[in-house]
Amino acid sequence: MDRRHLMDRLDAEFGGTPAERRVVARTAGDLADAGVLADDLDFEVTAEAVVDQLTDAPGGSPAERWNWWMGALEASHGGYRRFRVTAWQREDS
Structure with missing residues (x-):
């Protein structure tokens, strides 16, 4: 999973701050490394696949969209709550 x-x-699809995009990319990398999505759905976590999933969200920033997806996975399979984004620096200094 290429975090960069x-x-x-x-940034191109949803905007958000650099810090927010960084934490979502870091968490997506953690999800890929854990292998749980591959085990549950035979799904490879790639940048394109993540953006495709986040596009289905009803709206919001990258972190809000990410959390919407993790919430859907938690409801359907369990074990995804740990991949939610809970905090990020709102503005880069």
């Missing part, structure tokens, strides 16, 4: 590429795609 995901940050660039998140």
